[in-house]
Amino acid sequence: MNEADVDFACTICSKCCRDLRLPLTVDEAVDWLSRGGSVQLLCEAVPWLADPPPENLWAAHKLRRSFAGRSGDLPVRVVVILAATFTGPCPNLQPDNRCGIYEERPLVCRIYPAEINPFVEFDSRNKLCPPDAWATGSPALFRGGRLVDARTVELIERSREADANEAPVKAELCRVLGIDRAAIANEGFAVHSPNGGVLLEALRSVRAQASKDGPSARPSGASGEWRLVSNRRASVDALAAVGAVSELAGDHAHASFEYLGLSDPTA
Template identity: 40%
Template sequence: MKNNVTRFTCNGCGTCCKERLIPLTLQEAEEWLNRGGNVAVILEAFDTSVFPLPGHYNHSVQRAVDVASGEARIQVIAIFAGNALTQCPSLGEDNHCTIYEDRPLVCRIYPMEINPFLTLRPEEKVCPPEVWESGEVLWSDRVVDPVLEDQIQRSRQADRDDAKAKVSVCAALGMSVAAWKGNALAVYLTDRVQLQQAISLVRAGGDVLADVSWKVRVDDADLHTRLQGAGVELDLRAQTEYIFHSL
């Protein structure tokens, strides 16, 4: 059977640098902040019930931290993302990246997927159609470029290595409400200086996780009932500290 081949040539349109949040490693988040940019934090919670297949759970749990929530134990993932909701602050007037040699891993990897359970689908990307008509082969039955494959593996490893530190930073800032994975996103638009200070605290070895009880916010009556029955502490307040984005 003939493999599907996906080709790609970036035309420098800059669309992928606008109107989005850009996932960052912890080190990349520090660099983003040091350049004067803002970093948002997305908090997701889950347990084994979220994933139908063990492999999916195992992938996510390696990026998560086991925490207390009410009478239950849940997993929490903290995603640090450069704020490019207007556009990336490093995007020049000519739509060229002004930090190209130092750009984040996710930018180097795009349009490939980092999640091993997602398949590259050109129709789901923001790139114009013509970029898929020629150029280097990105994908056949696997990632073709060894440099790109290495970058994907480094990104996955950073997710695992940074997991505890990122969740600890959130705890230090009092960000302890997560959305339920697949139901919604809890997005915190952080203060740049406070986030820098919290990262420095955690880097210095500050242990801030032990005394934090996490809460979950959901937007589904059945899910609310199930989590409440499992002993998960739910956040019922009108949210003011974070943006609750239903999926």
């Protein structure tokens, strides 16, 4: 298939509705929990000595969707993802493969199979959709390598805006829940799984406060002390050497979080 020109029509096969950690906005997380679903917090942190120049698009993307924090002597930016989590079929998936909350389904479900992350290049071979979903003559998704489906473009923009606007709310959420562990970005995630009722109450409370305070009251400075977790001894030691508070994943038998590694710790 020519990846510059892609046609797409969902076949309702439901392959993309199973075994997921599904990123949610704050409102979506409240709705998901209210329906009895599970939501986790995936935390990662980037050492951040100074704001990089605006032409560094990767750093600008991280900056937009993160909040400031510290780890010992080291300034960091922390990214928190709220994720609906399920093994097997999504709790909203109906026996006929249709979505039971179709009108209210999360943005990420509406955007698939396009990419939300601007640094991930679309490749249909990485998608779960069957071959007939890409049949020529279906509605145009990409033309000349550019996403042309106007609805999907708008949904991606909404998702990125929510990501940026909600960073201060997530900072406050972590403070309220006592969450202070983050993995080193690009190595993995520290996955926190608070009790659903506690998380729902905390989300409602921080959301109500944020809407009462308005955007001008959003904190811009350092927000909390973070412990940086890695499954690589070399990373833990390098962070400790620059004054950060770091720990090896799995060092604590009763850890309140799970470490989700993205890379081979021995590589």
